[in-house]
Amino acid sequence: MKFLPLALALFASVLVGCAHGPQAVSSPVLGGETQPPATPAVASYSLEQHPASLQLAQNEAASPATPEEPEEKAEGDESDFDYGTEDVPAAEQVTIADPLEPFNRAMFTFNDRLYFWVMKPVAQGYSAVLPEPARVSVGNFFSNLRSPIRLVNCLLQAHFIGAATELFRFMLNSTIGLAGLFDPAGGEEIGLVRQDEDFGQTLGSYGVGQGFYIVWPFLGPSSPRDTVGMIGDYFSYPISYLDPWYVWIGVRGYQAINDTSLQIGDYEAIKEAAIDPYLAVRNAYIQFRQKKVEERGATIQRPGPDIPGAGTPARGVGSQAAPQQ
Amino acid sequence: MTGKTVIKRLVVVVSLLLLVLGAAPVQAATPLETVRGEVNKVLEVLRNKSLKEEVKREKLRVIYGEMFDQEELSKWCLGPNWKKLSEAQRQEFLPLFQQVLEKTYGDRILAYSDEKIVFDKEVPIAKNRVEVKTRAVTKSKEIPMHYRVFQDKSGTWKVYDVVVENVSLVMNYRSQFNEILAKGTPDELLEILRKKVKSQKA
Numbered sequence: 471m472k473f474l475p476l477a478l479a480l481f482a483s484v485l486v487g488c489a490h491g492p493q494a495v496s497s498p499v500l501g502g503e504t505q506p507p508a509t510p511a512v513a514s515y516s517l518e519q520h521p522a523s524l525q526l527a528q529n530e531a532a533s534p535a536t537p538e539e540p541e542e543k544a545e546g547d548e549s550d551f552d553y554g555t556e557d558v559p560a561a562e563q564v565t566i567a568d569p570l571e572p573f574n575r576a577m578f579t580f581n582d583r584l585y586f587w588v589m590k591p592v593a594q595g596y597s598a599v600l601p602e603p604a605r606v607s608v609g610n611f612f613s614n615l616r617s618p619i620r621l622v623n624c625l626l627q628a629h630f631i632g633a634a635t636e637l638f639r640f641m642l643n644s645t646i647g648l649a650g651l652f653d654p655a656g657g658e659e660i661g662l663v664r665q666d667e668d669f670g671q672t673l674g675s676y677g678v679g680q681g682f683y684i685v686w687p688f689l690g691p692s693s694p695r696d697t698v699g700m701i702g703d704y705f706s707y708p709i710s711y712l713d714p715w716y717v718w719i720g721v722r723g724y725q726a727i728n729d730t731s732l733q734i735g736d737y738e739a740i741k742e743a744a745i746d747p748y749l750a751v752r753n754a755y756i757q758f759r760q761k762k763v764e765e766r767g768a769t770i771q772r773p774g775p776d777i778p779g780a781g782t783p784a785r786g787v788g789s790q791a792a793p794q795q
Numbered sequence: 796m797t798g799k800t801v802i803k804r805l806v807v808v809v810s811l812l813l814l815v816l817g818a819a820p821v822q823a824a825t826p827l828e829t830v831r832g833e834v835n836k837v838l839e840v841l842r843n844k845s846l847k848e849e850v851k852r853e854k855l856r857v858i859y860g861e862m863f864d865q866e867e868l869s870k871w872c873l874g875p876n877w878k879k880l881s882e883a884q885r886q887e888f889l890p891l892f893q894q895v896l897e898k899t900y901g902d903r904i905l906a907y908s909d910e911k912i913v914f915d916k917e918v919p920i921a922k923n924r925v926e927v928k929t930r931a932v933t934k935s936k937e938i939p940m941h942y943r944v945f946q947d948k949s950g951t952w953k954v955y956d957v958v959v960e961n962v963s964l965v966m967n968y969r970s971q972f973n974e975i976l977a978k979g980t981p982d983e984l985l986e987i988l989r990k991k992v993k994s995q996k997a
Contacts, residue, residue, distance in 0.1 A: 744971065750970075
């Protein structure tokens with residue numbers, strides 16, 4: 471019975487994904503290009519990867535806390551400060567419905583074991599063989615192949631400077647960057663920063679809410695919106711067209727291992743710091759995705775002359791900082 | 796513009812001089828300078844290869860005390876739930892929670908050393924509250940890290956939240972504490988924290 475909603479959700483996602491057709495192509499997984507998207511296992515742990523749909527429910531905290539409590543007054547001039555929500559950027563006050571929590575917790579445990587029992591040991595062995603710079607280049611290579619996802623989603627969000635940035639990045643990195651192994655376009659001199667846009671974000675920018683929280687086995691945290699996003703992005707990722715299927719699985723698996731090897735320790739740290747790791751990951755995921763939707767493109771942060779205290783506004787091609795609240 | 800720059804440089808130089816001389820004119824520092832100063836101290840400890848791990852931890856603990864305001868941070872993490880805790884419970888909560896943070900982030904920080912931290916700018920978020928935007932640059936990527944600071948009663952800028960890759964630590968803990976306190980009592984929360992601290996020591 472538990473699986474029924476899941477099956478329905480998946481079915482619905484597929485339908486929607488198809489409805490968008492090829493033009494909706496966007497990236498499947500995605501949040502951060504640094505790490506590949508949804509490859510099994512790995513994906514689960516890098517928050518960047520999964521799109522999820524979040525729902526912006528206002529933090530429950532808001533109402534109960536009123537600054538009037540006399541108790542707080544005693545503390546001095548801070549007394550009128552409400553530790554509720556007033557000064558917290560909206561992106562962080564996000565909560566998400568979790569009607570599937572028992573199922574999600576089971577999947578969380580599954581992904582957790584998958585990481586510690588399979589992905590991590592394999593990635594460690596792989597790291598012992600291939601030095602870090604080489605693994606970074608492999609990551610760059612896959613990231614370069616994901617350019618169509620980012621380009622398409624910049625266009626879908628009418629972010630034309632971002633799209634142009636991605637186009638030039640792809641041309642430069644595919645040529646002087648030796649088929650994407652290096653990222654000269656993103657270097658200091660050229661400064662074309664990768665635009666981490668994916669279809670889940672595109673949907674978010676159209677006003678589609680996350681819906682509720684889902685943890686997929688292998689793929690990790692997501693939501694109906696971000697699941698649709700993942701499916702959309704699947705179609706604009708050239709690796710998806712590898713034939714036969716087992717070559718595709720192999721390449722995606724390799725990508726997952728490579729990504730994992732570059733972020734060993736991240737998941738462990740999140741887990742260790744958490745009081746309840748499931749809740750911590752869920753919240754981190756929705757905060758992360760919400761912020762991604764709000765931001766348009768990567769903020770180009772070039773510090774100006776390094777003068778203490780001098781604020782240097784972000785500048786550069788395609789940069790647009792998220793509105794400060 | 797350049798006049799300002801010169802003055803800022805002067806302020807920094809003078810502050811540094813005073814620091815060296817043993818005075819503590821921290822109030823004069825802007826939030827960004829304050830955070831930069833503390834972060835540089837952390838990096839110095841991390842890069843000092845002659846120090847033993849326990850010594851490093853001890854030094855980091857001292858810097859943490861100067862840099863963060865544990866009570867402010869805890870209030871933000873608990874949000875409205877702070878009021879549900881009695882005075883005695885708060886007094887127990889503060890050090891327990893600090894130990895949890897110390898252990899986990901201490902481990903994490905000690906594992907790094909090759910990062911370069913770039914200080915970008917400061918953005919006001921509210922009265923007496925500022926976000927200092929920085930980036931940790933590693934070989935393979937850049938991680939945005941923003942420190943939220945407020946001015947305490949002595950006028951010193953203290954950190955009460957750290958936002959890493961757009962995820963606010965305070966709001967992340969709040970989501971967990973909210974859920975735990977929605978179902979349980981403050982005593983149960985303290986018990987969970989006690990267990991967590993114990994397991995970390997084991």
